Amino acid sequence: MEIMNGKDNLQSIEAQAHVWNTLYRFSDSLFLRSMVELGIPDLIYSHKKPISLGELASKLPIQDVNLDKLRRVLRHLSYMKIVRVVEDADNISIADHYKYTLEEPIGFYLLKSYEKSMVSNILGMLQKEFVIPWHYIKEGLNSSSTPFEKAMGMTFWEYLEGHLDDSKHFNEGMASETRLLTSSLVDGCRDIFQSISSLVDVGGGNGTTLKAISKAFPHIKCTLFDLPYVVANAHDDSSGIQILSGDMFNSIPSAQAILLKLILHDWGDEDSVKILKKCKEAVAREGGKVIVVDVALEDEGSHEDALSGSRLALDMDMLVTTGGKERTKEDWEKLVKLAGFKGCKIRHIGAIQSVIELIP
Structure with a gap:
């Protein structure tokens, strides 16, 4: 293969990224279903202010929530533009350092009570x-x-x-x-x-x-x-x-x-x-x-x-x-x-x- 110049290399990376993103697009749909089933958007919204990882974990309908897994889940929801992450510099513990709010208006469509809920x-x-x-x-x-x-x-x-x-x-x-x-x-x-x-x-x-x-x-x-x-x-x-x-x-x-x-x-x-x-x-x-x-x-x-x-x-x-x-x-x-x-x-x-x- 010929050695790619900078422009060709950038195009190659972008092409790979496009294929990878397309490959995993199915996961966004199934991931979204699980988050809606757990009521995560409703729990964040009903808190009325940014909710910490620990507070959210305590409200989920499952026992012994792993905070690291939950943090990764919410990180992906942030990438999907459903939640927004707010870091609390005064708290270094994983339970309190990260706080979350719904992105507006996208997050509203994931609320059970919203008149245009999806x-x-x-x-x-x-x-x-x-x-x-x-x-x-x-x-x-x-x-x-x-x-x-x-x-x-x-x-x-x-x-x-x-x-x-x-x-x-x-x-x-x-x-x-x-x-x-x-x-x-x-x-x-x-x-x-x-x-x-x-x-x-x-x-x-x-x-x-x-x-x-x-x-x-x-x-x-x-x-x-x-x-x-x-x-x-x-x-x-x-x-x-x-x-x-x-x-x-x-x-x-x-x-x-x-x-x-x-x-x-x-x-x-x-x-x-x-x-x-x-x-x-x-x-x-x-x-x-x-x-x-x-x-x-x-x-x-x-x-x-x-x-x-x-x-x-x-x-x-x-x-x-x-x-x-x-x-x-x-x-x-x-x-x-x-x-x-x-x-x-x-x-x-x-x-x-x-x-x-x-x-x-």
């Missing part, structure tokens, strides 16, 4: 059974089966229906994601919702989105529609929301507008066309709307947006778990025309997802 996302998505299929990506590339099916012997949806505890955690995670999205959806689409009189939320889970829409636009007659085992856990708060169960591949209740939030990305193009055709049958002929809330990816090679990495990660999640996909603007235009719509209008709402309004 704790349920973390616990739901990082269940062991949902991580195992990622080891089967290779096997899923040359098959119509998903990596999830290869790993678990059934589809993702069959698994959820047969494992109600895991399904509950998954739906809680979806509800958490919905809370993050809903305010942007309501604020960014007021003109759409103000123009409709009835709405069916297809695959609406426990009703988190519909409850927010109903509160913001009380003139809309709202209906929640999902599979029977899902709506069994729907919010029943006498809000006037009608709850119906069924299969969207068979029929969808009629309304002026249909909402498909985080639904079509779960399915490939063939199944998505079937769903959209059922939606077209269900909406009013005059003034009918189909409102899709899903990712709209940038064109190939254009990934400058701050959320591009998250959107591409979601696409890989769909590849592994459901066999679905995230779509570009061109993909959306082709898909809706295959389903019999004239086209679509995409608006960005300050979230990972966009709103795709279908033109009947």
Whole structure:
């Protein structure tokens, strides 16, 4: 090998660092889950002032905490920009020398009590059974089966229906994601919702989105529609929301507008066309709307947006778990025309997802 000059050597080190960081990125996710399970962000925040290593150790739900291990854990949380380390020069003991506070605003999203908490996302998505299929990506590339099916012997949806505890955690995670999205959806689409009189939320889970829409636009007659085992856990708060169960591949209740939030990305193009055709049958002929809330990816090679990495990660999640996909603007235009719509209008709402309004 030729002797590298200083610039080449620096580039080599940076390249190695990139590969190492990518290699260990999985550990950040699992590490984060463990810290959330222990309630470390909540314990730091509830202390109201920088908490020492010894004080934090005394509050953890485990016995005989090793302070050196805990210090290393918190050092990594600091690297992840979740906590901030404050050194107390007057104390030299390991228990009191290091003190910790939450980084703002990142740390807030890891608090169970925060209105936009992502704790349920973390616990739901990082269940062991949902991580195992990622080891089967290779096997899923040359098959119509998903990596999830290869790993678990059934589809993702069959698994959820047969494992109600895991399904509950998954739906809680979806509800958490919905809370993050809903305010942007309501604020960014007021003109759409103000123009409709009835709405069916297809695959609406426990009703988190519909409850927010109903509160913001009380003139809309709202209906929640999902599979029977899902709506069994729907919010029943006498809000006037009608709850119906069924299969969207068979029929969808009629309304002026249909909402498909985080639904079509779960399915490939063939199944998505079937769903959209059922939606077209269900909406009013005059003034009918189909409102899709899903990712709209940038064109190939254009990934400058701050959320591009998250959107591409979601696409890989769909590849592994459901066999679905995230779509570009061109993909959306082709898909809706295959389903019999004239086209679509995409608006960005300050979230990972966009709103795709279908033109009947």
